[in-house]
Amino acid sequence: MLQENFSQIARKNKTVITQSDLVVVGGGLAGVCAAIAAARDGIMVTLVQDRPVLGGNASSEVRLWTLGATSHMGNNNRWAREGGIIDEILVENLYRNKEGNALIFDTVLLEKVTNEKNITLLLNTSVYEVEKSAPTTISKVHAFCSQNSTTYILEAKLFCDASGDGIVGFQAGAAFRMGAETKEEFGELFAPDQSYGELLGHTIYFYSKDSGAPVKYVAPEFALKDITEIPRYKSLSDKDFGCRLWWLEYGGRKDTIHESEDIKWELWKVVYGVWDYIKNSGEFPDAENLTLEWVGTIPGKRESRRFEGQYMIKQQDIIEQNEFEDAVSFGGWAVDLHPSDGVYDSRPGCTQYHSKGVYHIPLSTMVSKNIDNLFLAGRIISATHVAFGSTRVMATCAHMGQAVGFAAAQAIKQNSAPLQLLEKENLKQLQQTLSINGQSIPGIAIDENLNLIAEANVTASSTLALNTIDFDGEWTSLEVAVAQLLPLKANIKYSFKFFAKAKQATQITVQLRTASKSKNYTPDTILETKEIELHEGEQFIVIDFEASTSENQYAFVTFLSNENVSLQSSNSRYTGILSVFNGQNKAVNNTGKQTPPEDVGIDAFEFWIPFRRPKGQNIAMEISPALTDFATDNLTNGFVRPYGAANAWMAALNDKNPSLKIAWEVEKEVSELKLFLDPDYDHPMESTLMGHPEDVVPFCVRNYTIKNLDGTILFEKKNNYQAINSFTFDANFKTKGFLIELEQAHTTVPVSVFELFCH
Structure with missing residues (x-):
């Protein structure tokens, strides 16, 4: 029994003081990936999250799908899904949860964090005060957990603010912005005027389900009474729920921090009014058996503070794909701005314009301009409002977060400040650490001088020479223009043979296209055009191109649309080879072509996008000379x-x-061997709601054995589904080599490996 007598002095909460190398405030995907990265690199981390689960907007509390540079496969950013830890998380979620249950995704995140012995996780714990030991140095943060009535004093050398609203940076006195810059400040022609507004609002989602019997609904008194207050109300459907209703947005005219509770109440008014309309207006007879299963209790927040770093990324950096020496991450989501009146605005719910490819995000946007030991992660990084329209999405934030985590670990080991990481040698070391852990910073390869495999003689039992993509698939109609994306060698003239079917005598136009930037996948350069006559019925056609690419790069063998013609496709799929279509993806403002106004500083170009599996088969063909890129x-x-x-x-x-x-x-002394396999970086892997056709992508090697050269089995892997497979050896292990024996998982997909890394 516990009994305490009356105290004239006010009692204090239980107080726990912790010390760690890094405190990460905010348990969204940015904070999660920052904490895991730092912990895996050997430093002690405290991760503080003010909610009962991890994931932020991706959690079951909000239920937004996780997306980044891939968009919804609706842009020209091929193989652009973010790598490293966030890829590991999304691939794990795919394997366990291809249906997209947000509750399962919660457990994936919790497991990933709690499996790291160097992380102390504090859930339901809100940071409320920052202490500084000097004007530009944070010494500790104070937090309170309402569930165990405990106050935490968290001391550390370094701090990462991934809190979304920037509570640490704000209280530490760091410079920040809130709202939109003018066109003149940074020369951003897409900067919105006052009528469009300066902030993106919040959204609350709801889920419905079929109960199998009629269900009545009586709306609460506070629900929106007149649905016509929502100009887009005719877009509502009883088939839509969850984050498909992202446009139920409000709050962009308010203080999205201090008036967040007011915004939430207005969104509840909207959501319950929308459901009342769906259930009781008579417009949706199929809704009779539907019941309201879940409504969010906290809103998904898009924008609040943005903090000033050593550099502020802007519109031109995104659209022009500017390169940075301190690049540690990349983005590729559209510049995606929303009218501040949100659901009450008569204009479209968003204005999205894409760049022609992915762009660099530099470390200097993640290092505070004013506070010496503060990193910025997530949506609060140093970006203008316009650039923020692209950098704010969760997979991009997570990718930046893991860069910050590895950066913090390096700073601790070197006993240096975050700013010193921008020095050339320190930066090179960080970029290599990131690359070896799968970050895939555009243009930055793993240094072969760090890879013992580069010193070895590597031979294979076979190597693909692709001269035929088998003629064994269905017919692909040219009702929509189609292209086969292929890696071609410079200055080689290629010939292609296809099998076509024409409903009547007709003509088709075939073009050889490339991207004006060799690492892009926007086919904006036409090298050659051929006009091919077809007779009615089935026939082989041969296309001999005289033009060739000037460097090794991807090219598009492009068939313009003709509704009377179909091409035979193939059941075979290959790593790094795709068919794409000049199709539409309305989810990301893609109508086949981007046609922005002339005065907004954004390019006009066509979209050539893949279909999701099981669609999107390659076009069957013979290729001469064979492709030898493998x-x-x-x-x-x-x-x-x-x-x-x-x-x-x-x-x-x-x-x-x-x-x-x-x-x-x-003999070499070896401590680790890594295999980098193919998790299909072109597939977006939305974390929730969307659902996916398979739990393991077809390109990924499932089973393999690693042996010493004398045949001794060192490691055996069964049922793999992850991209990066790492094996560690006992101290002083020496060998003259390895034999890696792999099994083909699908008869229509050859075994592939991207990289072998050993040190």
């Missing part, structure tokens, strides 16, 4: 995804049990 040299070229080239070794399609032999002339 040699073992790719295993040490430093790139772990397609980037201007396939960058993968691929076995022959008929090699069911291929093998790789790595042999050194003398």
Whole structure:
């Protein structure tokens, strides 16, 4: 029994003082990835989250799908899903939860964090006060957990603010902005005027389900009474729920921090009014059996404070794809701004304009301009309002977060300040750490001098020479223009043979296209055009191009639309090879072509996008000369995804049990071996609601064995589904090489490996 007598002095909460190397405030995807990265790199981390679950807007409390540079596969950013820890998380979620249950995603995140022995996780714990030991140095933060009535005093050398609203940066006195810059300040022609507004609002989602019997609904008194107050109310459907209703937005004219509760109440008014309309207006007879299963209790917040860093990324950096020496991450979501009146605005719910490819995000946007030991992560990084329209999405935020985590670990080990990481040698070290952990910073390869495999003789049981994509698939109609995306060698003239079917005698236009920037996938340069006559019925057609690419890069063998013609497709799929269509994806403002106003500083171009599996088959063809982009040299070229080239070794399609032999002339002391496999970086892997056709992508090697050269089994892997497979060796382990024996998972997909890394 516990009994305390009356105290004349007010009692204090239980207080716990912790010390760590890094305190990460905010348990959204940015904070989660920052904490995991830092912990895996060997430093002690405290992760503070003011909610009962991790994930922020991706959690079951809000239920927004996680997206980034891939968009919804609706832009021209091929193989652009963010790599490293966030990829590991999304691939894990795909394997366990391809249906997109937000509750399962919660558990994936919690498991990833709690599995790290170097992380102390504090849930339901809100940071409310910052202490400084000097004007530009944070010494500790104070937090309170309402669930255990405990006050925490969290001391650390470094701090990462991933809190969304920037509570640490704000209280520490760091410079910040809130709202939109003028066109004149940074020369951003897309900067909105006052009528459009300066802030993006909040959204609350709801879920419905079929109960199998009629369900009545009586709306609460506070629900919106007149649905016509929502100009887009005719867009509502009883088939839509969750984050498909992202446009139920409000609050952009308010203080999105201090008036957030008021915004929430207005959104509840909207949501319950919308459901009342769906259930009781008579416009939706199919809704009779539907019941309201879930409504968010906290809103998904888009925008509040943005903090000033050593550099502020702007519109031109995104659209022009400017390169930075201190690049540590990349983005690719559209510049996506919303009218501040949100659901009550008669204009479209968003204005999205894409760049022609992915863009660099520099570390200098994540290092505070004023506070010496503060990193910025997530949506609060140093960006203008316009650039923020792209950098704010969750997978991009997570990718930046893991960069910050590895940066913090390096700073602790070097006993340096975050600003010193921008020095050339420190920066190079950080970029290599990130690359070795799968970050895939555009243009930055793993240094072969760090990779013992680069010193070895690497041979394979077979190597793919792609001269035929089998003629065994369905017919693909040219009602929509289609192109086959292929990695071609410079200055080689290629010939292609296709099998076509015409409803009547007609003519088709075939073009060889490339991207004006060789690492992009926007086919804005036409090298050659052919007009091909077809007779009625089935026939082979041969296309001999005289033009060729000036460097090794992807090219598009492009068939313009003709509704009377179909091409045979193939059941075979290959790493780094895709068919794309000049199609539409209304979810990301894609109507086949981007046509912005002339005066907003944004390019006009066509979209050529893949279909999701099981659609999106390759076009069947014969290729002469054969494509030879799949040699073992790719295993040490430093790139772990397609980037201007396939960058993968691929076995022959008929090699069911291929093998790789790595042999050194003398014994090497080895501590770790990494295999970088193909998790299909072109697939967005939305974390919730969307659902996916498979739990393991078809390109990923599932089973393999690693042996010493004498045949001794060192490691055996079964049922793999992750991209990066890492194996560590006991101290002083020495070997003259490895034999890696792999199994083909699908008869229509050859075995592929991007990179082998050993140190």
